[in-house]
Amino acid sequence: MFGNKMPRISAGQFATMITAGYAGLGIFYFPRPLVEEAGRAGLYGFWLDALAAFLLMRLTFRMDRLVPNETFSRFAALLLSKPVGYLLGLYTIVYHLLLAISATVLFSLVLGNIFLPSTPIWAIDGALTLTAAYMAWNGVASLARTLQASYIPLLVLTMLSITLAAVSIRHASLLVPSPDVQVTPLLKGVYHQFLIFIGFQLSVTLYPFVRAEERTRAERYSYFALAGIVLALTLQYEVIMAVFGPVLTSEIRWPLVSAYRIISVSGFYISKLGALLILLWTTVVVAFVAVRLWCLTHDLSVFFKDLVGIRYDVGLLIMSLLSIGGSLLFPNAKVADIFNERFLVPFGLGYLTVIPAIVLIAAKLRPRRVLDLKTLSEKGPEL
Amino acid sequence: MASKAKRALTGALIALTLAVTMTGCWDNQPLNTRTLVLAMGFYPGPKPGTVQVDFAYPTPSGLASSNPTSGSGGSSSTPSFGTLTGIGSTLAEAFSAAQAKTSHDLYLGHTVLLVFSTQLKPTELKRLTDALNRIGTLDKTPFVAASPAPFDKVVGVKMPQEEFPSLYYEQLFSCTTCSQLTLGLRLWQMMERLVTPGVDLVLPVLTPTPEGPAVDRVAIYHKFQYATTLTPKQTTAYGIAAGLSKKTGVYLPRYWQADFNAVSDTSTVSARTQGGSVDATVALKVTATLQSLSTGTESAHQLSVLSKQLSKILAGEVLQFLDTTQKNDTDVLGVGRSLSWSNPQTFSAIPSWHAEYPKVHFTVKCMVTINKMGDIK
Numbered sequence: 001m002f003g004n005k006m007p008r009i010s011a012g013q014f015a016t017m018i019t020a021g022y023a024g025l026g027i028f029y030f031p032r033p034l035v036e037e038a039g040r041a042g043l044y045g046f047w048l049d050a051l052a053a054f055l056l057m058r059l060t061f062r063m064d065r066l067v068p069n070e071t072f073s074r075f076a077a078l079l080l081s082k083p084v085g086y087l088l089g090l091y092t093i094v095y096h097l098l099l100a101i102s103a104t105v106l107f108s109l110v111l112g113n114i115f116l117p118s119t120p121i122w123a124i125d126g127a128l129t130l131t132a133a134y135m136a137w138n139g140v141a142s143l144a145r146t147l148q149a150s151y152i153p154l155l156v157l158t159m160l161s162i163t164l165a166a167v168s169i170r171h172a173s174l175l176v177p178s179p180d181v182q183v184t185p186l187l188k189g190v191y192h193q194f195l196i197f198i199g200f201q202l203s204v205t206l207y208p209f210v211r212a213e214e215r216t217r218a219e220r221y222s223y224f225a226l227a228g229i230v231l232a233l234t235l236q237y238e239v240i241m242a243v244f245g246p247v248l249t250s251e252i253r254w255p256l257v258s259a260y261r262i263i264s265v266s267g268f269y270i271s272k273l274g275a276l277l278i279l280l281w282t283t284v285v286v287a288f289v290a291v292r293l294w295c296l297t298h299d300l301s302v303f304f305k306d307l308v309g310i311r312y313d314v315g316l317l318i319m320s321l322l323s324i325g326g327s328l329l330f331p332n333a334k335v336a337d338i339f340n341e342r343f344l345v346p347f348g349l350g351y352l353t354v355i356p357a358i359v360l361i362a363a364k365l366r367p368r369r370v371l372d373l374k375t376l377s378e379k380g381p382e383l
Numbered sequence: 384m385a386s387k388a389k390r391a392l393t394g395a396l397i398a399l400t401l402a403v404t405m406t407g408c409w410d411n412q413p414l415n416t417r418t419l420v421l422a423m424g425f426y427p428g429p430k431p432g433t434v435q436v437d438f439a440y441p442t443p444s445g446l447a448s449s450n451p452t453s454g455s456g457g458s459s460s461t462p463s464f465g466t467l468t469g470i471g472s473t474l475a476e477a478f479s480a481a482q483a484k485t486s487h488d489l490y491l492g493h494t495v496l497l498v499f500s501t502q503l504k505p506t507e508l509k510r511l512t513d514a515l516n517r518i519g520t521l522d523k524t525p526f527v528a529a530s531p532a533p534f535d536k537v538v539g540v541k542m543p544q545e546e547f548p549s550l551y552y553e554q555l556f557s558c559t560t561c562s563q564l565t566l567g568l569r570l571w572q573m574m575e576r577l578v579t580p581g582v583d584l585v586l587p588v589l590t591p592t593p594e595g596p597a598v599d600r601v602a603i604y605h606k607f608q609y610a611t612t613l614t615p616k617q618t619t620a621y622g623i624a625a626g627l628s629k630k631t632g633v634y635l636p637r638y639w640q641a642d643f644n645a646v647s648d649t650s651t652v653s654a655r656t657q658g659g660s661v662d663a664t665v666a667l668k669v670t671a672t673l674q675s676l677s678t679g680t681e682s683a684h685q686l687s688v689l690s691k692q693l694s695k696i697l698a699g700e701v702l703q704f705l706d707t708t709q710k711n712d713t714d715v716l717g718v719g720r721s722l723s724w725s726n727p728q729t730f731s732a733i734p735s736w737h738a739e740y741p742k743v744h745f746t747v748k749c750m751v752t753i754n755k756m757g758d759i760k
C-alpha cells in the first residue's frame with residue numbers, strides 16, 4: 001500500500017497523461033506512411049490502427065489491474081523472477097528514452113526548418129527537453145494538472161485549425177476513401193502508421209498513482225480520450241487528403257505541418273495564421289516528453305533501488321540530459337524516420353503485445369504469488 | 384538548511400540553462416537588418432543551364448508611404464520598391480548571388496508572389512519548383528503566375544491602386560469577386576498539379592499594359608513544358624469549364640437582346656472507359672443574372688429559350704476550348720486525375736496519359752439557372 005503522502009491523480013488526469021503519452025510521436029508525418037502504402041484507402045488503415053490500439057490498451061490495463069498498487073517495474077521482478085524483471089525494467093527504460101528522443105528530434109527538426117533556421121538544433125532540443133523536465137519537476141500530480149490545463153485550449157485550436165484548413169478543400173470526392181482496397185499495402189501502411197499510437201504503455205507505471213476508487217473510471221476515460229484522438233486525426237486525415245490529394249500527401253515532408261502552412265487568412269492581423277498554429281503542437285510534443293521523463297525517472301529509481309537511491313529531481317535531470325544527448329545523434333529527419341520505422345514500431349508493438357501476454361500467463365500460473373503481491377506493503381520513498 | 388541551499392542551487396542552475404536555451408533570440412533580427420522579399424521572379428539565365436532569380440522588396444521609404452499612420456510618408460522621388468537579381472545554376476546559387484549584393488538579410492518568409500517566365504525550360508522549372516518546395520521559411524501560400532514580360536516590367540508597371548505591385552496581385556488573387564475569373568493559384572496548388580498524374584498546370588499570365596497590369600489570360604503547360612497562352616476568350620471558356628467563372632457577361636443580341644451578367648458556375652469532371660477509349664463528362668451548373676431584355680419583362684417562354692440558348696453557347700465555347708487543350712495535349716481540367724480517383728486500376732493500365740488525352744471523347748452538360756429580375760423596365 002502506498003503511504004498517505006503519495007500524490008494521487010484523478011481519473012481525468014490519468015486519461016490526459018495516457019493520451020499525452022502517445023499522440024505526440026509521428027504526428028508531423030501523419031498520415032504519410034498510410035497514404036504512401038495504401039493510397040486513398042488509407043483511412044481504413046488508420047481505423048485498423050485505432051482498433052489495434054484500443055485492444056492493446058485493454059490488454060495493458062488488464063495487466064495493470066493484476067497488482068494495481070505496484071508499478072510494473074516493481075511487480076515484474078517479483079512475479080517473473082529477478083533476471084526477467086531486470087530485463088523488462090531495462091527494456092522499459094531504454095524504450096521510453098528512445099521515444100522521448102525521437103519525439104524531440106522530430107519536433108526540433110520541424111521547428112528548425114521552418115522558424116529557426118539559424119538556431120542550432122541542440123538548442124531547440126535542449127529547450128524542449130528542459131521545458132518538459134520543468135513540467136515534470138514537481139511530480140505526477142502537478143504534471144497531470146498542467147497537462148489538463150493545456151489540452152483544452154489545444155483541442156479548441158485544433159478544431160479551429162482543421163476548419164480553417166478545410167476551406168482549402170477543392171476535391172470533395174477525396175473525402176470518401178477508395179473502395180479499391182489492396183490488403184498487403186494496407187497492412188504495411190497500418191504497421192508503419194502505428195507509430196502514432198505507441199506510447200500508452202506508460203500506464204504500467206502510472207496506474208498505481210490513480211486514486212483506488214477512480215481506477216475503473218480512469219480506464220474508461222482513457223478509452224474516451226482515444227476515441228477523441230481518433231476522431232481528431234480522422235478529421236486531419238480527411239482534410240489533408242482532400243486538400244493535397246494522395247500523390248502530394250505522400251511526397252511532402254511533413255503533411256500535417258504543410259496542411260497548417262496553407263492556412264492563410266486574408267485581412268486577418270496575421271495573414272499566415274497557419275505558421276502560428278503549428279506552434280500549438282509544441283504543447284503536444286512537450287507533454288509527450290514530459291510524461292515520458294516522469295515515467296523514466298520513476299522506472300530508473302525502481303531499477304537501481306537495490307544498489308543506490310536516486311532522488312526524483314536528480315533522476316529527472318539525468319534522464320533529461322540523456323535525452324538531449326541522444327537527440328544530438330540524429331543528423332536529419334530521414335535518419336529519424338528510418339529509426340522510427342525500423343526500431344520504434346517493432347519494439348513498441350513487441351512491448352505492447354508480448355509483455356502483457358507473458359505477465360498474464362505467469363499470473364494465471366502463479367495465482368498465490370499475485371495475491372501476495374496485491375497485499376504487499378509499500379515502504380519506499382515518495383516518487 | 385543544506386538541502387534547502389542545494390535545492391535553490393539546482394533551481395538556479397535550471398533557470399540559467401532554460402534562460403540560455405529558451406530565448407529563441409538566435410534567429411531574432413531587427414527589422415532594419417532584413418530585406419523582406421515580397422515577390423520573386425524566375426527567368427532563364429544568360430548562359431544555358433542557368434536561371435535568373437529576381438527578388439522584389441519594398442524600400443524603407445516605400446514601407447513608410449504604405450503605412451497610413453506615418454503621415455505624409457516617403458517622398459515620391461524615391462522608389463517604393465527595389466529589385467535584386469541573382470544568377471546561378473540552382474535556386475540556392477542564385478539566392479547567394481543576390482544576397483551578396485546587399486548588406487541586409489534576404490528573408491523569404493513574407494513572399495506573396497512568384498512569377499515564372501514562360502521561357503523557362505522544363506528542366507529549369509522542375510528544378511526551381513523542387514527547390515522552392517524545400518525552403519523551410521518560404522510558406523506554401525504565395526500566389527504563382529507566369530509572364531512573358533521581364534520581371535521589372537511585371538512589378539514595375541504602374542499599379543492602379545497599390546503601392547507595391549506584388550501586394551496588388553496578392554489582393555487581386557485573394558479576392559474571388561475582384562475579377563471576371565478567379566485565376567489565383569497558390570504555390571501548394573501548383574505543386575499538387577505538377578506531381579499528380581493526369582492533370583496539367585495552368586498559370587495566370589501577368590501582362591503589363593500602360594494602364595496597369597492585365598490578368599485575363601492563362602498559360603497552359605504540358606507537364607513542366609510551357610505549351611501556349613490562351614486568348615482572353617479561350618481563358619473565359621477555361622474559367623467556365625473549370626468552374627472559376629464569377630463575373631462573366633454574355634450578350635445574346637438575337638434573343639430579345641438579352642444581357643446576362645454575373646455568370647458564375649461550378650464544374651464537375653468525371654471520366655470512365657468504354658470500349659477501350661476514355662469518355663469524359665464536364666457537368667456545368669451555371670447561374671446567370673438577367674440584366675436587361677428588349678421586352679422589358681421576361682415571360683416563362685423567354686426564360687426557357689434564353690436558358691437553352693445560353694447553355695448551348697457556353698457548352699459550345701467549352702467544347703472548343705477542350706479541343707484546343709487536346710491539340711496542345713494539356714489536361715488542364717484533370718480528366719486523368721478524375722479517372723485515377725474513380726477507377727485507379729484502369730488509369731494505371733494506361734501506359735501514357737499524355738498519349739491518351741488527345742483521344743478522349745468529351746461530353747459537356749450545361750444546366751443554366753437564370754436569376755429573374757422581375758419587372759426590369
